Amino acid sequence: MSTEERPASSNFIRTIISEDLESGKRDQVITRFPPEPNGYLHIGHAKSFSLNFGLAEDFNGRCHLRFDDTNPIKEDDEYVEAIKADVSWLGFDWGEHLHFASDYFDQLYLWAVQLIKAGKAYVDSQSADEMRENRGTLTAAGIDSPFRNRSIEDNLALFEQMKNGEFADGSHILRAKIDMSSPNMNLRDPAMYRIMHTDHHRTGDKWCIYPMYDFAHGQGDSIEGVTYSICTLEFEDHRPLYEWFLQELDIFAPQQIEFARLNLSYTVMSKRKLLQLVNDKHVSGWDDPRMPTLVGMRRRGYPAAAIRTFCERIGVGKGASWIDLSVLEECVRDRLNESAFRRQAVLNPVKVTITNYPADKVEELDAPNHPQQPEQGTRKLPFGNELYIDRDDFMEDPPKKFFRLGPGREVRLRNAYIIKCNEVIKDETGEVVELICSADLDTLGKNPADGRKVKGIIHWVAAQQATEVSVRLYDRLFNQENPDKAENYIDAINPESCTETTAMVEPGLIDVAAGETFQFERVGYFSVDSKDSKPGAPVFNRTVTLRDTWAKMK
Numbered sequence: 001m002s003t004e005e006r007p008a009s010s011n012f013i014r015t016i017i018s019e020d021l022e023s024g025k026r027d028q029v030i031t032r033f034p035p036e037p038n039g040y041l042h043i044g045h046a047k048s049f050s051l052n053f054g055l056a057e058d059f060n061g062r063c064h065l066r067f068d069d070t071n072p073i074k075e076d077d078e079y080v081e082a083i084k085a086d087v088s089w090l091g092f093d094w095g096e097h098l099h100f101a102s103d104y105f106d107q108l109y110l111w112a113v114q115l116i117k118a119g120k121a122y123v124d125s126q127s128a129d130e131m132r133e134n135r136g137t138l139t140a141a142g143i144d145s146p147f148r149n150r151s152i153e154d155n156l157a158l159f160e161q162m163k164n165g166e167f168a169d170g171s172h173i174l175r176a177k178i179d180m181s182s183p184n185m186n187l188r189d190p191a192m193y194r195i196m197h198t199d200h201h202r203t204g205d206k207w208c209i210y211p212m213y214d215f216a217h218g219q220g221d222s223i224e225g226v227t228y229s230i231c232t233l234e235f236e237d238h239r240p241l242y243e244w245f246l247q248e249l250d251i252f253a254p255q256q257i258e259f260a261r262l263n264l265s266y267t268v269m270s271k272r273k274l275l276q277l278v279n280d281k282h283v284s285g286w287d288d289p290r291m292p293t294l295v296g297m298r299r300r301g302y303p304a305a306a307i308r309t310f311c312e313r314i315g316v317g318k319g320a321s322w323i324d325l326s327v328l329e330e331c332v333r334d335r336l337n338e339s340a341f342r343r344q345a346v347l348n349p350v351k352v353t354i355t356n357y358p359a360d361k362v363e364e365l366d367a368p369n370h371p372q373q374p375e376q377g378t379r380k381l382p383f384g385n386e387l388y389i390d391r392d393d394f395m396e397d398p399p400k401k402f403f404r405l406g407p408g409r410e411v412r413l414r415n416a417y418i419i420k421c422n423e424v425i426k427d428e429t430g431e432v433v434e435l436i437c438s439a440d441l442d443t444l445g446k447n448p449a450d451g452r453k454v455k456g457i458i459h460w461v462a463a464q465q466a467t468e469v470s471v472r473l474y475d476r477l478f479n480q481e482n483p484d485k486a487e488n489y490i491d492a493i494n495p496e497s498c499t500e501t502t503a504m505v506e507p508g509l510i511d512v513a514a515g516e517t518f519q520f521e522r523v524g525y526f527s528v529d530s531k532d533s534k535p536g537a538p539v540f541n542r543t544v545t546l547r548d549t550w551a552k553m554k
């Protein structure tokens with residue numbers, strides 16, 4: 001691909017690949033996304049797999065989904081299924097290339113034996129503490145293990161006994177014999193295999209020794225013919241080891257390329273922290289709509305397309321990348337502005353009575369589903385003499401610039417008539433309980449005949465036909481830009497991140513499907529909750545506000 005043909009959002013990895021294809025260094029593009037099935041995917045993972053699948057698409061290659069399931073203690077099929085669902089939800093397809101590191105356990109074992117035979121690996125029987133002690137530091141070289149020069153025969157026998165379950169966890173490990181004084185700590189005789197008497201979610205009790213990530217990852221890439229092994233920067237220091245194993249085994253060598261992970265403000269993304277939020281019940285689960293997980297975002301109503309756009313927009317580089325959460329929210333808003341049908345809902349209702357409208361009359365007004373997309377059709381909106389409007393749309397003593405309702409003032413009801421407030425009724429505490437109004441019945445779909453200007457438009461619902469539904473007003477889970485900087489990130493949780501309330505809604509919001517998202521006009525975007533909604537009784541999650549309310553506060 002020449003420079004001119006390169007996709008608009010080019011990045012340094014695309015450039016490397018283009019050049020390799022042009023020079024003939026590579027003739028195809030095979031990438032992979034290698035999650036560990038020990039938690040749900042978050043938006044950072046979405047950056048990684050959008051990049052991997054996206055590159056494969058751009059260069060007519062393919063991307064594999066490979067589960068890095070080398071640590072049976074933390075891994076589970078529940079996570080495998082959830083991860084598959086998330087990747088599919090964003091529209092990516094691994095085709096026949098669903099793989100597991102555990103598929104390669106037999107081969108990895110043989111390769112370990114091969115390295116022992118070549119004198120490149122040995123069984124170490126130091127305690128974990130001794131090993132840590134002898135590893136040295138960034139400034140001091142390590143010390144060779146007293147077991148480093150065991151004979152090949154002894155190593156083969158011991159490794160076999162390890163495999164056969166003759167030793168307790170932690171009593172021996174298999175290490176690569178590289179260099180205990182290497183300035184790169186990863187090359188100081190790294191562990192290859194450890195003993196773990198734990199059943200594996202796929203191989204059951206077949207193994208009681210498991211390969212370390214570093215001994216499994218590159219070989220998995222090699223077996224699958226991956227050409228570009230793209231990972232985050234913390235693996236940069238592992239690259240020499242990645243290459244060492246491939247070279248010593250003399251097998252196909254993919255190219256590892258590192259990029260900067262995504263950091264998102266007002267969010268934590270470490271799986272350990274996300275798991276703690278779930279376990280300690282700070283959130284209702286991995287799919288709580290405030291979580292940065294893809295299951296959480298889906299339940300919140302974030303469209304997959306918005307997340308894809310976000311991943312494109314933030315780009316890929318080598319420098320630490322901090323992205324403001326508002327960038328993601330803006331992608332969600334943009335997308336929903338296009339796709340969400342408009343509906344009317346009143347969250348904080350006050351009653352309006354139209355005195356010149358017959359009490360027994362109900363009109364069915366036509367209202368567009370999407371004002372900018374007439375092809376989306378209309379729905380019927382009942383109108384009667386009793387309505388609800390939002391309390392915030394009325395002020396008893398409004399300033400001049402308040403273009404909504406006030407005593408003696410006029411306002412247009414969206415998709416209906418212009419009304420005028422003639423009287424304000426209050427209860428004994430002084431709270432407004434009802435607004436007595438009259439309607440200009442000649443203003444349906446047109447301006448007043450006398451040319452007077454009515455600037456404001458407010459939303460409303462017909463009191464008799466409206467239904468009360470549950471609404472959850474979600475906000476950012478953390479109120480500090482970088483919760484990891486707080487003494488304890490738990491203290492940075494936003495106490496107002498979820499407010500439960502109700503709304504009076506138009507009939508078109510009752511018979512709705514889980515996951516459907518609407519714009520409640522002038523209020524925000526709301527999605528039908530997939531867990532707590534019942535037929536005829538939806539629960540709405542606020543997906544995102546209409547405008548960035550945090551920008552104002554800053």
Ligand code: ATP
Pocket residue numbers: 034035036037043044045047048230231232260261262263269270271272
């Ligand atoms: P942990 O939080 O335990 O370190 P992890 O998030 O790295 O785990 P993995 O399942 O190993 O979890 O991640 C799969 C892939 O996603 C890895 O290649 C990893 O580099 C990438 N990844 C993880 N977090 C991010 C992030 N914030 N931005 C970009 N890529 C990420």
Ligand code: MG
Pocket residue numbers: 036
């Ligand atoms: Mg990881």
